[in-house]
Amino acid sequence: MHFSIPETETRAGEGGNAAYVAYNIHVNGVLHCQVRYSQLLGLHEQLRKEYGANVVPAFPPKKIFTLTPAEVEQRREQLEKYMQAVRQDHLLGGSEIFNSFLRKAQQETQQIPTEEVQLEVLLSNGQKVKINILTSDQTEDVLEAVASKLDLPEDLIGYFHLFLVREAKDGAFSFIRKLQEFELPYVSVTSLRNPEYKILLRKRWCGSVRSKQCRRLYFLVMPISSQTVADIERGWILASKEQHRQLKSLQEKVSKKEFIRLAQTLKYYGYLKFDPCITDFPEKGCHVIVGAGNSELNFQVKLPNDQIKEGSFKVTRMRCWRVTSSVHKPQALTLHVSQVPVNNGTSGPTAGKSEVKLELAFEYLMSKDRLQWVTITSPQAIMLSICLQSMVDELMVKKSGGSIRKMFRRRANGALQRSDSQQAVKSPPLLDSPDANRESIAKVSSKLSSVSLRPINHSSSSTDIRANDFHGNFAFEGIGEEDL
Structure with a gap:
């Protein structure tokens, strides 16, 4: 994921407090959250306390006097490099301290209170699943809620991802990104304020997961197997008319083993x-x-x-x-x-x-x-x-x-x-x-x-x-x- 701070805003302080500079953190070029220097400094101090000063990158120093425009720009660049360095570090970027900070900041920026809501999740075959979650539920929570709705065993959850996609009028969709551990899926999709954006559950590509695991997935999650047929229809998997006919027939007959064996012979299966x-x-x-x-x-x-x-x-x-x-x-x-x-x-x-x-x-x-x-x-x-x-x-x-x-x-x-x-x-x-x-x-x-x-x-x-x-x-x- 690409972290950047391309812009700043001067915000009026609340309750008569002095104005302050807000830094807009973007992920993949889209606004994720807006934070103050003091909030990022608090994150930095938590990381130093947990992992040590020799592990955490240097943080832009405090200034006694009000920053000039040139100093604001310099600090913006320094904070951007700091966020990128933390995210790229395996230990720091994957830490719950870092991820929870970003989730909380995302929710506060979008001003979405914590409450129970219904979220619609799209399946690759066009079906939709509605789940009840909290607006503050992170990606893993939402994935587990979808898995529970589909009766997907816990040990198979890791074979699936949640994606942010944009759905076209013809039902096709473009992949935007895989939802990350540092974001709240409900907040991410609703903040776009466009009904074309959806959350999609999709089985991850079968790289090393080609045989027994894929068959288990089919046995246990029949609706997800329709992903194969859907991918054929949109041209993502190549199949002859006869192979397509056979797959649909096997799907209707619930011939799971035969379906998977045939599907795995198709070009671009799992891509x-x-x-x-x-x-x-x-x-x-x-x-x-x-x-x-x-x-x-x-x-x-x-x-x-x-x-x-x-x-x-x-x-x-x-x-x-x-x-x-x-x-x-x-x-x-x-x-x-x-x-x-x-x-x-x-x-x-x-x-x-x-x-x-x-x-x-x-x-x-x-x-x-x-x-x-x-x-x-x-x-x-x-x-x-x-x-x-x-x-x-x-x-x-x-x-x-x-x-x-x-x-x-x-x-x-x-x-x-x-x-x-x-x-x-x-x-x-x-x-x-x-x-x-x-x-x-x-x-x-x-x-x-x-x-x-x-x-x-x-x-x-x-x-x-x-x-x-x-x-x-x-x-x-x-x-x-x-x-x-």
Whole structure:
């Protein structure tokens, strides 16, 4: 997730108190909460007390006198870097101190009191589930409420995610983001003030979850299995007319084993599809549809000559990846990022407002000693990054002999705890910006196979303008001579 503080506001103090500066914290370009310096200082002190001064990054110092506009801008930049550093730290960013602070701030900013409400959750097959929750319930609470409504056993909850999506009139939807532990789903969706935005329950892609687990999911959650048929109808899974007919027949007959066996043979089964976007591979400016699943990113590329090419980039051959954002200002005046969400869930251009451009770039091992940057320009770049991280986490859990379902948080005595297998999956450290044109020799760790697009031009991403989110890949592996 991309944290930023692109703007500040001067607010009048209550009860005759002096005016103060409020800092608008954005997540993925959309306003999450508005906080004062003193509130962030309180968060910092709590983190220092819990984890120690040597772990928590430095915090902007207090000032005795009223800040000048230049000092306000300097503090805004410092606070933005501080929030990014905390979030990117595995220990601090995943802590209940940090997440509860953001949840409380989100609720206070949107001025939504704690009360019982009914929330509608969309299923992939078009069905809707209504659950009774509190407005202050966090993502895990809402997920558990949906699971209870669907009679989903507790040990299988980890195979599902809640997503914020935008539903079109034809029933199709665009993925905005996976709901996070630091947000309140009811507040997140209602604060958008647009009925097109929904919360969707979807089974996560079947990367390492391909056989027994998927069959259990089908046995126990029959409505969710309709996700497969729905994905076929919207073109996310490829199936012939005969295969489609067979699947519907097996679904009507409740032939669960046969349904799953057939579904798993279909191309792109378990993949998450993204909206059409732009890539610089194999040529700059190519239109592409990206799918994430089975430990890879799949590209369906339309070249400038209208030729269609397809290929896949294995997660195990991505050395690292980064998310970059740039702001394009249409006027010479000082502008702020719009808080008005568009169909991609990020801030969109409105009259007199800035436009945010997001890119995901990954450094890929094309051959034994040649790394190349591949860039995807998409409003869903951060969502793509989250998918990559989830697939890496799955691979690391498998490598350590752990269970996928133990990756996910469980509540113990009211506090969020991580399982032993998840403790072993550490978030990759931040990396220094590598030279995009260099060639390095990767160590051979195991035999890998990958189908990749053949590059026509070498193209690298070097257009970082604003914040960088770098992710090293602990699942990165080399290529042996036998793989070439």
